[in-house]
Amino acid sequence: MSDADDEKFGVYIHWPFCLSKCPYCDFNSHVRHTGVDEARIARAFAAEIGATAARVPGRTVSSIFFGGGTPSLMQPTTIAAVLDAVAQHWTVAGDAEVTLEANPTSVEATRFRGYRSAGVNRVSLGVQALDDRALAELGRLHSAREALDAVAVARSAFDRYSFDLIYARPGQTPQQWASELTRALAEAGEHLSLYQLTIEPDTPFASLHAAGKLKTPGEDTARALYDTTQEVCAAHGLPAYEISNHARPGGECRHNLIYWRAHEYAGVGPGAHGRLDIDGERHATATEKRPESWLMRVEARGHGLVGDDVLTREERCDEFLLMGLRLAEGIDLARYAELAGRALDPARIAALHEHGLIETTPAGRLRVTMPGFPVLDAVVADLAA
Ligand SMILES: C[S@@+](CC[C@H](N)C(=O)[O-])C[C@H]1O[C@@H](n2cnc3c(N)ncnc32)[C@H](O)[C@@H]1O
Ligand code: SF4
Numbered sequence: 001m002s003d004a005d006d007e008k009f010g011v012y013i014h015w016p017f018c019l020s021k022c023p024y025c026d027f028n029s030h031v032r033h034t035g036v037d038e039a040r041i042a043r044a045f046a047a048e049i050g051a052t053a054a055r056v057p058g059r060t061v062s063s064i065f066f067g068g069g070t071p072s073l074m075q076p077t078t079i080a081a082v083l084d085a086v087a088q089h090w091t092v093a094g095d096a097e098v099t100l101e102a103n104p105t106s107v108e109a110t111r112f113r114g115y116r117s118a119g120v121n122r123v124s125l126g127v128q129a130l131d132d133r134a135l136a137e138l139g140r141l142h143s144a145r146e147a148l149d150a151v152a153v154a155r156s157a158f159d160r161y162s163f164d165l166i167y168a169r170p171g172q173t174p175q176q177w178a179s180e181l182t183r184a185l186a187e188a189g190e191h192l193s194l195y196q197l198t199i200e201p202d203t204p205f206a207s208l209h210a211a212g213k214l215k216t217p218g219e220d221t222a223r224a225l226y227d228t229t230q231e232v233c234a235a236h237g238l239p240a241y242e243i244s245n246h247a248r249p250g251g252e253c254r255h256n257l258i259y260w261r262a263h264e265y266a267g268v269g270p271g272a273h274g275r276l277d278i279d280g281e282r283h284a285t286a287t288e289k290r291p292e293s294w295l296m297r298v299e300a301r302g303h304g305l306v307g308d309d310v311l312t313r314e315e316r317c318d319e320f321l322l323m324g325l326r327l328a329e330g331i332d333l334a335r336y337a338e339l340a341g342r343a344l345d346p347a348r349i350a351a352l353h354e355h356g357l358i359e360t361t362p363a364g365r366l367r368v369t370m371p372g373f374p375v376l377d378a379v380v381a382d383l384a385a
Contacts, residue, residue, distance in 0.1 A: 010063040010258040014269030015071040023204035028271035029069040044298040046085035051303035053089030063255040072102035076114030104150035112157040122160040162191035190251025270294035330367025
C-alpha cells in the first residue's frame with residue numbers, strides 16, 4: 001500500500017453565506033441582507049460535530065476544511081469555536097491541515113492573522129481572474145489588484161496558500177490565458193486550482209448562454225486552453241495532480257485528496273455531504289441545504305441530516321473509480337479488487353489502453369492519460385460496466 005491508501009479522516013464545515021451571488025455559481029450560497037446570527041450558527045456547528053462524532057468516534061482528524069459560500073465572512077472567534085468542538089470530540093493530528101476558503105478583498109485580508117491565531121494554517125482564495133473586465137463580467141466584487149494584495153497578505157500570514165482562477169471565459173484565447181496564467185504563477189505558492197468555466201443550470205449565466213448572450217469557447221478552443229494550462233503549469237513546476245488542481249510535489253491539498261482517494265469525511269453545516277464508515281458499511285450523508293431550515297433542524301434534533309444512505313458495493317466502487325481516476329496518481333488496482341470483490345475486466349483495460357485513454361504507472365497503478373481526461377466520465381463508465 002502506498003501513502004495514498006493510508007486511511008485518513010477529514011472534517012468539512014460549510015459556511016453558506018456570501019455578500020453577493022456570482023452569476024456563474026451554483027454552490028449552496030445565500031445572500032442575507034439582514035445579517036446572520038453567527039454565535040447561533042457556531043453552536044449548531046458544534047452540536048452537529050458532536051452528533052457526527054457519536055456515530056464515528058475515535059477518529060484522528062488529518063484535515064479540516066471551511067468551505068462555502070464565503071467562510072472568510074466568519075469571525076476568527078467562530079472559527080476557533082468550531083476547531084475547539086472538533087478537538088473536543090476527536091483527536092486532531094499534530095500536523096492537521098486546516099484550510100479556509102477566502103474571497104480576496106481587503107476586508108477579508110484583515111482577518112487573516114486572526115484566522116491563523118485561531119488555528120487555520122492554509123487559505124484558498126477565489127481570485128478567479130487577473131483582468132478587471134473579466135472580473136466584472138464574472139460579477140466579482142474585487143479588482144485584480146485587490147485580489148493580488150490579498151494573496152500577498154495570505155503569503156505573509158500562512159506557510160501554505162492557494163488561489164483559484166476560472167478560465168475558458170467568453171472570448172478568451174489560449175495566448176491571453178497563457179499570459180494571465182504566467183502572471184498568476186509568479187504569485188503562486190505551492191498550489192493553484194484552475195477551473196474551466198462551467199455553465200451551471202439555473203444560474204444567470206445559464207439564461208444568458210441560452211439566449212446567445214454569453215458565448216463560451218467551442219470544443220477546440222476549450223481543448224487548447226486546457227492544454228495550455230497543463231503546459232504552462234508543468235513548466236513552472238506545478239503539474240496537475242488532479243484534473244483542475246496543480247501543485248508542487250508535496251503541496252497538494254490534503255483535504256481534497258481525502259475525497260479523491262475515497263477516504264472518510266464528516267460533512268457539517270447546511271448542504272454538506274459526508275462519507276462515514278459505520279459497522280463496515282459506507283454511509284453517504286447529506287444535510288438540509290437551506291441555512292435557516294438546517295439551523296432549526298439542528299436545534300430540534302442535534303443534527304441537520306436529511307440523507308443517510310448505505311452505499312451498495314457497486315456504488316462504492318463506481319465512486320472509487322470516478323474520484324480516483326481524477327488524480328494523476330491513479331488508483332490501486334488491488335484496493336479496487338478488494339472493494340469490488342473482483343478485479344477490473346482486463347479486456348476493457350486493454351481496449352482503453354489501446355485507445356491511449358489509460359496507462360499503468362511505474363508503481364503499477366492505473367491512471368487516465370492526458371487525452372483521456374476530457375472524456376473521463378466515459379472512461380469510468382466503460383471500466384465500471
Ligand atoms: C465554493 S467557491 C468558493 C470560493 C469563494 N467564495 C470565492 O468565490 O472566492 C470555489 C471555487 O469554485 C469555482 N467555481 C464556482 N463556480 C464555478 C463555475 N460555474 N465554473 C467554474 N468554476 C467555478 C471558483 O473558482 C471558486 O473560487
Ligand atoms: S463564487 Fe464564491 S462568492 Fe461567488 S456566489 Fe459562489 S461561493 Fe459566493
